[in-house]
Amino acid sequence: MDPAFSFSQVDEFPSQTDEYTQILTELHTEYCRDQPLDVLQYCANFFNQRLQEQRASLRQRLPRGFEANELHPLSGQHQEFPGQISDNDDDKDNDFETLDDSDDEERDEFSGELIPMMPPSYGRDRRTSVSAESMAPTQGRDFVKTVIPKSPEQCARIRESVENNFLFRNLDEEQYQDVVDAMAEKRLPSKEHVIEQGAVGDYFYVVEQGTLDCYIAKGDAEPVKVTNYEAGGSFGELALMYNAPRAATIIATSDVVLWALDRVTFRTILMENTSRKRRMYETFLEEIDLLKSLESYERYKIADALESVYFEEGQQVVVQGDVGDQFYLIETGEAVFYKTDSQGNTREVNRYGRGCFFGELALLNDSPRAVTVVANSRLKCATLGKKAFTRLLGPVLDILKRNSENYHTIINKQSQ
Numbered sequence: 001m002d003p004a005f006s007f008s009q010v011d012e013f014p015s016q017t018d019e020y021t022q023i024l025t026e027l028h029t030e031y032c033r034d035q036p037l038d039v040l041q042y043c044a045n046f047f048n049q050r051l052q053e054q055r056a057s058l059r060q061r062l063p064r065g066f067e068a069n070e071l072h073p074l075s076g077q078h079q080e081f082p083g084q085i086s087d088n089d090d091d092k093d094n095d096f097e098t099l100d101d102s103d104d105e106e107r108d109e110f111s112g113e114l115i116p117m118m119p120p121s122y123g124r125d126r127r128t129s130v131s132a133e134s135m136a137p138t139q140g141r142d143f144v145k146t147v148i149p150k151s152p153e154q155c156a157r158i159r160e161s162v163e164n165n166f167l168f169r170n171l172d173e174e175q176y177q178d179v180v181d182a183m184a185e186k187r188l189p190s191k192e193h194v195i196e197q198g199a200v201g202d203y204f205y206v207v208e209q210g211t212l213d214c215y216i217a218k219g220d221a222e223p224v225k226v227t228n229y230e231a232g233g234s235f236g237e238l239a240l241m242y243n244a245p246r247a248a249t250i251i252a253t254s255d256v257v258l259w260a261l262d263r264v265t266f267r268t269i270l271m272e273n274t275s276r277k278r279r280m281y282e283t284f285l286e287e288i289d290l291l292k293s294l295e296s297y298e299r300y301k302i303a304d305a306l307e308s309v310y311f312e313e314g315q316q317v318v319v320q321g322d323v324g325d326q327f328y329l330i331e332t333g334e335a336v337f338y339k340t341d342s343q344g345n346t347r348e349v350n351r352y353g354r355g356c357f358f359g360e361l362a363l364l365n366d367s368p369r370a371v372t373v374v375a376n377s378r379l380k381c382a383t384l385g386k387k388a389f390t391r392l393l394g395p396v397l398d399i400l401k402r403n404s405e406n407y408h409t410i411i412n413k414q415s416q
């Protein structure tokens with residue numbers, strides 16, 4: 001700080017002071033909510049995130065042609081924007097009500113006002129991370145609601161389609177209604193390409209009925225199937241979040257009924273929470289050995305599904321013999337594992353800290369909890385429910401099973 005600077009001077013810059021107070025108030029609110037153990041790190045992350053969001057938002061306001069594609073979290077995977085085709089161009093006019101592309105209006109507002117530029121080296125030689133890429137959400141005050149009239153029966157079908165979808169979990173009543181109002185029903189036959197890799201993103205989709213496959217093409221190689229979707233699944237968020245070309249091609253493998261949400265509504269209502277969670281868990285998930293073999297996108301899907309829970313010192317997290325429905329990843333603190341044998345003798349069998357996991361045995365084997373886990377200090381865990389655990393950890397289930405056999409052996413040896 002300039003040594004000549006004094007706090008009395010801030011009155012001379014009321015607008016900066018307001019922004020300063022607002023940022024600190026937000027930090028304080030989030031701090032009280034999360035109660036982090038490492039206060040300095042938490043504050044550093046907060047400011048870093050804000051800075052990156054602001055930079056990303058500034059980039060977004062650059063006129064067309066200046067878009068920074070490196071912002072996309074999976075940017076190594078698709079560099080080009082070939083031909084800028086729009087998804088499913090042929091049938092778009094028939095299938096959707098005409099929607100204003102207010103985002104275009106946003107860009108067109110660029111008036112030549114001076115936008116502070118990032119140094120040319122900003123972002124170079126840096127691992128691209130979600131934190132850097134998330135764009136500022138479309139501002140609430142500019143949001144013109146899209147209302148596509150629907151029957152009560154259609155509303156009920158939407159409710160059923162999104163009720164288990166994590167991206168819709170934290171919406172309040174009004175946000176939920178805005179999303180339902182904006183959704184457009186789209187019925188497509190089997191084999192239809194709903195999204196083309198490289199196209200401009202216009203809609204986010206939720207599957208009501210049917211199945212779809214997702215393919216990624218790299219260079220000249222044959223496209224590789226990376227995942228598939230069924231009722232309740234959703235896709236098409238990345239291009240809307242990062243103003244990037246579509247990262248994959250999505251093809252219906254049966255007749256499908258989809259609900260399409262326009263980009264402005266998606267960015268205004270669903271994006272903030274989604275990108276906040278992906279950022280929040282990104283580094284943590286990358287550190288976990290078990291998840292290292294996963295693709296970045298698979299880790300983002302896990303982040304969407306995670307919920308953090310806290311336990312005070314001495315509190316039981318799981319109890320031996322109970323039915324289990326949660327999987328735990330330790331974010332901070334230490335957990336101690338106790339096993340009670342058939343004679344009623346209890347002994348400590350293990351203790352784990354950050355990056356370790358537990359709770360998988362009951363989910364893998366549909367068996368009662370094998371041990372009691374107690375928080376040895378204030379413990380923060382990211383949890384996954386049973387369905388999400390099976391679906392999202394599918395690629396590492398074999399590792400989990402092998403692991404579980406190992407520590408069966410360890411526990412058995414210890415109790416002999």
Ligand SMILES: Nc1ncnc2c1ncn2[C@@H]1O[C@@H]2COP(=O)(O)O[C@H]2[C@H]1O
Pocket residue numbers: 074195201214216226227234235236237238239240245246247248249250295297298
């Ligand atoms: N491995 C993956 N990488 C990128 N996108 C994926 C992947 N698997 C599924 N997708 C989805 O495919 C969608 C294609 O359009 P988007 O890029 O908008 O958003 C993408 C994701 O929703």
